[in-house]
Amino acid sequence: MRHVELADVTAAYGRTRVLDGVSFGVDRGQIVSLIGPSGSGKSTILRVLTGLLKPQAGQVRVGGEPVDFADRRRLRAMRARFAVVFQQFNLFQNMTALDNVSIAPIKVGGRPRREVEAEGAALLARVGLGGKLKAYPDELSGGQQQRVAIARALALRPEVLLLDEVTASLDPELVSEVLDTIRDLAAEGMTMLIVSHEMGFVRELSSKVVFMADGRVVEDGPPARIFDAPQERRTRDFVSKILRH
Amino acid sequence: MLDSLIAEAPRFFTYWNLKFLLEAALTTLALTAAGCVGGFALGFLMAALRRTEGAALWPLRALCLAVTETFRRVPFLVTLFLVFYLFEALKLGLDTFHVALAAVVVIAGAYIAEIVRAGFESVHQNQWDAAAAMNFGLATTLRHVVLPQAWKVILPPAFSFFILFIKDTALASQIGVVELTYAGKVLNNKGFSAVLTFGAVLALYFLMSYPLTRLGRHVEARLATRRTR
């Protein structure tokens, strides 16, 4: 049984169709990366999985169970299994780093504040921000904000971590640190779905790579095959263009 | 004309007349303050309810939208008469002050719902997204994420609106609420000079409204320079 599975998912913003019959699966403990040109629908898949966008057709299954997007209680139950790190960080501007990390476990999870804050401080230390607990987002650099966002996602103790272009704004010397963190999580059995333009990162970490274009899956497979021996012309074009840089 | 005014002034500015006017001014303030507090509660509730998502709640959302749109398009005077006759038909036996208060609450609620809605919209969509992705309910999202960021946008226009109502409650005189304008009419009917009575009434309104206008501008300027939190 796949941990997360999309079957023929179609979604649109207003009249613009952004996903056009997308199907692929993520196994438990697997790291799957979505690659493709901008506007190909990669980030939209993450929005569907967090319930921010309702698909028009098709099915999303988590742990074998189909998700009912109309049933808010069950949608919440699905959301609780995912945590997302956004491209634009989306940190709460009115809260310190520690509050950003602790608020959901306290207010949504109903866990005791002291325990959550101790854990939150440890998570922030783990992403290299042990000294910034009381800092507000507008006092942090973009890279620092993104690391707070990763800690915030981990604090939710998700089964599946969704990473939307997470390394795009990290300081270069901190990328490896974050990759190590993500590798640890993978070893702990965390399933991950990653959207990224960083091909080195994708190739090194992924168990499977899904190449998308125009809201469709063009091809998927192990990174070695997608990068070294792509079957489709569009994949070849994309890979050769991106590896030249 | 000036001579007759000077001659009449001591007869007009007696302890009793001044007490009458000041008490009426207090009624104006009480009606405005109570009306705006009630209106803020109603307006906030309506703006929040419009943010709900459950499919079953759509009649509630539609009602909030209808109230917000309707009462901003009906003159205060007409709403006042409508509420007045409605309460009369229901035989609730409320005095005119409370009838006027009900009208003010509904109208203020409609306008403040719009102000609060604009405040909600001023908070970036990514903040709402993050809260939703983390499974925050509407109440938690508003209380911990949206309001701490939106209050700066909501407060200045809400305050201006409050000041507006100090003046607009003058219309409550038409259903017999003894507020400042009504008091002016009473003294004028007693035969006092209209220049003195309405002059005094205008001066009292000005004394209530102007300092608050200045305060509002000061607060707005302060808020504009502060950071988010």
Add this chain to the structure above:
Amino acid sequence: MGYAINYEQVFPYLPYLIGGAWLSLQIAFLAFVGGAVLGLLGAFALSFGGPLLRGVTRAYVTFFTNTPQLVQIYFLFFALPEAGVLLSSQQAVLLGMTLNAGAYLTEIQRAGFSSVRAAEMEAAEVLGFTRLQQVRYVVLPHIARTLFPPLSNHYILMTLGTSMAAIFGVEELTGRALNVNSETFRSIEVFTMTAGLYILVTLVANVVLALAGRWLFRARMRLL
């Protein structure tokens, strides 16, 4: 309850009420035009006048925006006769509304003037426009586009404000509603119908003004 809603008696008065609504729009229009002219003078005085003119204008705006329009009209109607100036109730209402509108429209128009950015003027200067061309092609279109939305907004507010004229016996929409009420005693029916007419009139005015603003000045306005 004891009160049965019944529109049958009130319905025949609908054309009479619609006639009143038409009068409301006319009063609002007259006061608006007068107020806009006053406001234009006021805005010029505040932007380019000497200290005395600026002081007088500021005092006018401050006084009229901090006191109720109803009491302003009472003063004109009841107090001016003591100085030998006799106004009919209609004249007092119209004068009061115009003076009141003039104060608010001074503020709105002054804000519009000050919104012309120096950068745009410089750009026009660089392009080699003469002073007159700058005004014709840059300043006026810019001012029209920024001013039209708040001005039309104020016009809608003034349409609602005309209901005050009923207090002075003017037979506009609210005045006629009061007449119908005292003839039929179907108060709730009369005033809901009146409220409905105000909603209709302001909605139509909104749409018309928004369309006009979009076509004439490329102003960014929502239709509703």
